[in-house]
Amino acid sequence: MTEERDLHPLEEKLLVYLEENGGSSDTDIIERSELPDEGSFRRAAEWLLSRELVTEVSRDEEEFVELGPLGIGNLEAGITPELAMLREAAGGAGSLQDIQKNTIFDRGRWGSAFGSLMKTGHIVKDADGIHLTCEPAETVFQKVWDLVYEPLAAGGELGMALLPEDVALIVKDRSPKRGKTRAEFSVNSVVTRMLDITAEGRIALKAAKENITIGAITPQVLADGTWKNARFRRYQLDIPPSQIHTGRLHPYRQFLDTVRKRFMALGFTEMRGSLAENEFWNNDALFMPQFHPARDIHDVYFLEDGIEVPHPEPELMERVAETHENGGITGGRGWNYSFSRQQSLKTILRSQGTALSARTLASNPEIPGKYFGIARCFRYDQVDSTHLPDFFQVEGIVLGEEINLRHLLGLLKLFAEEIAGASDYKFLPGYFPFTEPSVEMHILHPVLGWVEGGGAGLFRPEVC
Known part of the structure; x- marks a missing residue:
């Protein structure tokens, strides 16, 4: 049983109110009891609930809308x-x-x-x-x-x-x-509880009324001798502390969430994937030959031996290998080299977001369909004020039976205006191993001037 010396003055005031009025709601107690404010009530209520001197009879939660x-x-x-x-x-x-x-x-x-x-x-x-x-x-x-x-x-x-x-x-x-x-809106929850005093609470309150309880030793208490006939309230170390909410999303994370929301508003479906990838999906499925200098540009991080991601289906591996070696069923000539399946299965940290597109293309996507991904990628770089070894790429693919370059330029125009908020932009020829034709979009920044906004193109038949 909890001794009377455990009662804080705030606890005693709350117990007195509940003993006199019976079960009461939060609102009634705050308005009518002798507790000085809502914060004092909240503290006293949690203390007494943790000691089972009061009980929560009921709890109702109601949500209210406000304008954001x-x-x-x-x-x-x-x-x-x-x-x-x-x-x-x-x-x-x-x-x-x-x-x-x-x-x-x-x-x-x-x-x-x-x-x-x-x-x-x-x-x-x-x-x-x-x-x-x-x-x-x-x-x-x-x-x-x-x-x-x-x-x-x-x-x-x-x-x-x-x-x-x-x-x-x-x-x-x-x-x-x-x-x-x-x-646009803010939805706030308001919880209303009904509290009542327990039998143990009545015993503790009765004992507290019959005795003097001291919570602090002051010069006056020492001088007048009050302490001689009083009980000292002990420290309660197991009382749940008040919660402190200090976390907040990083501004860059907020920006990425904004980009995600805008793509979804345009009807795109999000692609997701593991940070660990094998060279098959990161490069080979995108028709990047294993000797191509574009792979040197990436400078990927290889994971330790024994760390693997699920292998592609054997039939898919053979089809990609044949495409690299002689063009396979694509009508092309391939790269005319001996494809290494062992190298294709090496595990790396994903170096480009297009790996998500490669996996999506191989998973029987909807046609027509629109997909996007915000991919965290890793490449070796000298760390300084503007460079880190990891970064995010926004990746997107649009699938259709009659997609052509005009559709692509129209989509890039839409992205420049809706995602980047740009009013001035231009398109320049580009090169990527897995697209033909390829294009780079540049947007005019009011301070930095022309900056690259992204690369795009039509997938080669060897990829699709």
């Missing part, structure tokens, strides 16, 4: 990007580029709205432009405005339980994830 920074901006604009885009399309706007000329929202917000409307099926896009599939007033985004924005603009509280399922899903999806602050 983007939502406040929408409210100030008087409309959301989705509703604005629907109205622009209904008014005859023929393309995303036409709509993005409206400066009520920036290009990134328009792009995200376009992806959301395509995903929900409220608009479709064809060669003639953007078309509505229903009236703007019939969309879920109008319901979001009516059921979320308008009540919050009026200054009231809005519980998630009051929202229809389709509206609640959008609110949840657009509330901030860990480490992110710029979001």
Whole structure:
């Protein structure tokens, strides 16, 4: 049994209230007890719960919606990007580029709205432009405005339980994830508990009332002799400490998450893979010959002997080997050398994100289909203020029966505008062992000038 000297003055005040009033909610105790503030109540409650002097009779959790920074901006604009885009399309706007000329929202917000409307099926896009599939007033985004924005603009509280399922899903999806602050909504949980005093709590309270308990030795206590007939409250070392939340996402991680979100808004499916890879997927499946100088450029990190990743299927290994040696069934001539299967199975740290694309192409992907990956890659480099031995590559592939160079340049233009936020860009011829033709995209940075934005091309038949 807990002795009376264990009771802190805050604990005693809480026990007194519960003894006099019976089971009570957090809110009632904070408002009506003699505890000075909510923080004091929280501390006393946790202490007493840990000692089983009070018990939690019930717990109810309710979620409430608030507007985040983007939502406040929408409210100030008087409309959301989705509703604005629907109205622009209904008014005859023929393309995303036409709509993005409206400066009520920036290009990134328009792009995200376009992806959301395509995903929900409220608009479709064809060669003639953007078309509505229903009236703007019939969309879920109008319901979001009516059921979320308008009540919050009026200054009231809005519980998630009051929202229809389709509206609640959008609110949840657009509330901030860990480490992110710029979001349209904020969903906060409010927990209400009912607490009551236990039999042990009554005994401890009765004993505390009958005795003087001292928590600190002061000059006055020593001078007047109070300490002679008092009990000293002992230190309780097993009380759970208050939580300290110090973690936060690194700015670069936040940037990568933003890139991921924009690709997914454009309808891409994410590719993922292991950091450890074998040379087969990293190079050979991409038709990079084992003697090619491009492999020297990568300067890969080889893992110790005995560390392996799953081998490719034997049939696939033989097909790739034959393609390297004589072209196989591709119609090409290959590289005319003896392909080493042993070298192909050496384990390395992934040196290029295209390894994800190679694995995806070999896994019967959907056609038509769009895939992207944010791949952490490793290459030897001298470490300084701008270089590390690891970095991230954004990789993407678009599959279709009639994909050509014009489609590729159109996609690069879209990425320059929607992902990089660039308004000035150009395309230059490039070379990559696994694509033909190949192209490099350069974008104009306001301070750095022209910088390379990425390489691209059409996969050679030997890869596909």
